[in-house]
Amino acid sequence: MKVEELLSQSGEWLKGTGPESDVVISSRVRLARNLHRFPFLTVATPQVRAEVEKFVRPRLEEGKLPRKLVYWSLGELSAVERALLVERHLISKEHEKAEGDRGVAVGADEAISIMVNEEDHLRLQVIRSGLQLDEAYDEIDRMDTALEGSLNFAFSPQFGYLTACPTNVGTGLRISVMMHLPAAALSKQMEKVLQSLQRLNYTVRGFYGEGTQPLGDFYQVSNQITMGKSEHDIISELKKVIPEILKFERSWRHKLLEDEPRKLEDRVWRAYGILKHARRITSEEATDLLSALRLGLTLNVITGIPHKVLNELFIFTQPAHLQKIERKILDPEERDAVRAEFIRRRLEGL
Amino acid sequence: MNCEKCHKNHATIHLTAIENGMKKEAHLCDECARQTGVHLKFNFSISDLLGGLMEPPKTPKVNQVRCPECGITYSEFKTKARLGCANDYEVFRSELLRLLEKIHGSTQHAGKTPHTVDAQVRKENELIRLKRDLESVVKSEDFEKAAEIRDRIKTIELELNR
Numbered sequence A: 001m002k003v004e005e006l007l008s009q010s011g012e013w014l015k016g017t018g019p020e021s022d023v024v025i026s027s028r029v030r031l032a033r034n035l036h037r038f039p040f041l042t043v044a045t046p047q048v049r050a051e052v053e054k055f056v057r058p059r060l061e062e063g064k065l066p067r068k069l070v071y072w073s074l075g076e077l078s079a080v081e082r083a084l085l086v087e088r089h090l091i092s093k094e095h096e097k098a099e100g101d102r103g104v105a106v107g108a109d110e111a112i113s114i115m116v117n118e119e120d121h122l123r124l125q126v127i128r129s130g131l132q133l134d135e136a137y138d139e140i141d142r143m144d145t146a147l148e149g150s151l152n153f154a155f156s157p158q159f160g161y162l163t164a165c166p167t168n169v170g171t172g173l174r175i176s177v178m179m180h181l182p183a184a185a186l187s188k189q190m191e192k193v194l195q196s197l198q199r200l201n202y203t204v205r206g207f208y209g210e211g212t213q214p215l216g217d218f219y220q221v222s223n224q225i226t227m228g229k230s231e232h233d234i235i236s237e238l239k240k241v242i243p244e245i246l247k248f249e250r251s252w253r254h255k256l257l258e259d260e261p262r263k264l265e266d267r268v269w270r271a272y273g274i275l276k277h278a279r280r281i282t283s284e285e286a287t288d289l290l291s292a293l294r295l296g297l298t299l300n301v302i303t304g305i306p307h308k309v310l311n312e313l314f315i316f317t318q319p320a321h322l323q324k325i326e327r328k329i330l331d332p333e334e335r336d337a338v339r340a341e342f343i344r345r346r347l348e349g350l
Numbered sequence B: 001m002n003c004e005k006c007h008k009n010h011a012t013i014h015l016t017a018i019e020n021g022m023k024k025e026a027h028l029c030d031e032c033a034r035q036t037g038v039h040l041k042f043n044f045s046i047s048d049l050l051g052g053l054m055e056p057p058k059t060p061k062v063n064q065v066r067c068p069e070c071g072i073t074y075s076e077f078k079t080k081a082r083l084g085c086a087n088d089y090e091v092f093r094s095e096l097l098r099l100l101e102k103i104h105g106s107t108q109h110a111g112k113t114p115h116t117v118d119a120q121v122r123k124e125n126e127l128i129r130l131k132r133d134l135e136s137v138v139k140s141e142d143f144e145k146a147a148e149i150r151d152r153i154k155t156i157e158l159e160l161n162r
Helices: A003-008 A046-062 A081-089 A092-096 A134-150 A182-184 A191-199 A231-259 A262-278 A283-298 A307-318 A317-326 A333-347 B029-033 B046-053 B061-062 B072-079 B093-104 B119-139 B143-161
Strands: A026-035 A069-073 A103-107 A110-115 A122-129 A173-182 A202-205 A220-224 B014-021 B022-028
Touching: A003 A122, A003 A317, A026 A134, A046 A103, A046 A110, A081 A092, A081 A317, A092 A283, A110 A134, A122 A134, A134 A173, A134 A231, A173 A231, A173 A283, A182 A191, A182 A231, A182 A283, A191 A202, A191 B072, A220 B143, A231 A262, A262 A283, A262 A333, A283 A307, A283 A333, A307 A317, A307 A333, A333 B143, B022 B029, B061 B072, B119 B143
Parallel strands: none
Antiparallel strands: A026 A122, A026 A173, A069 A103, A103 A110, A110 A122, A173 A220, A202 A220, B014 B022
């Protein structure tokens, strides 16, 4: 499979079919693993990086794993293709920008990906649509156990899985739940949510992870503690926290609908009008308007737009996607025109 | 409180610095802070956070301890917030224990153990996990579950002593 072929499909997790999908976009789990007897990437020379990739790659491509994976060496991809992988949530921004031998192995439905030579030798991730923490963990656990068959991971009985950064050591497990919280944000309630989550040792980040701004009212909630708790405990604690946020967001959505139905309707339909007719639109504006449209759909203020179409629009209107679709490098102004056209076409005839 | 420098504007920047064990404070307005070259940070990275959590080691010598395998010193770890190899966990053990306690509230792994690790270690880890579970079920007064866990702990302890 080539990176380009990603354009003819979209990730399983974008289908919008999972549980609680009115609020939860996706559940993502990640495991950090390092190889025994190889220095971490912090000090790895270009030769060591090459050795790690050469050692790991055939083991990721072999047929015995629970999922068939396709491996891309990032050095062999164009800058736009690497950016496209970030937009798809298959690699991190750091992995895109890094130098030296590195790559990613991806499952056909994009539900699983394994970064090689990111901050740790291996970063496994599984993304599922909606709130599916157990399912996502089971899948990543199976892959991790299968990889243990051919790779010896750095592990200590006291410290657990050894990672480059002490914030990941132990289980190496980071769970992130991506949520759409437009009503809490619109009602200026996010500060409250953020503060309580921080007090419980959860971090909140934007759409593309570490260091990104919350765009379009999407927030990613993740566990901070990776040591001293079992994987199961980390998951069950998060499973108690998330429903509270869902309840909160849903109450505010209904309050908006009851208190100021005209204002909400206006906001949603205005967003639809602009998306349907604009000739130029920036990525930020599109994300904001799509976010309003998504809110309208979940409250039946507007109907007839499948969740999948909307979710895909968030991803396909990102810069690298547009450039790959048009098969050329576009400057920001050209992108705004192409983006507007792309959205108009997708919303036509719905 | 007014700015210590211009004595006109309201002081909005409050700085505390520890120099040679002495606490120094400064209270400045935005404008004077900028002129003094105090840069405000709106981007925070993990190394800032870790740097803040890491206590100055009791003896400065610890900073110079070098891992024989990967060659990084403790002070290099502090700036990068990333370790150089698995061996660092042993070389900087006592400093890391303090750091892990602050980050995770724990210094003992209680999760999955790879099946490549020998059976003895796996059992020891399971024992730690079970004892932790026992504490929490006793707290929630689930005595049936507690009895179950206690039995399992006994079995493993027997196996380990054999």
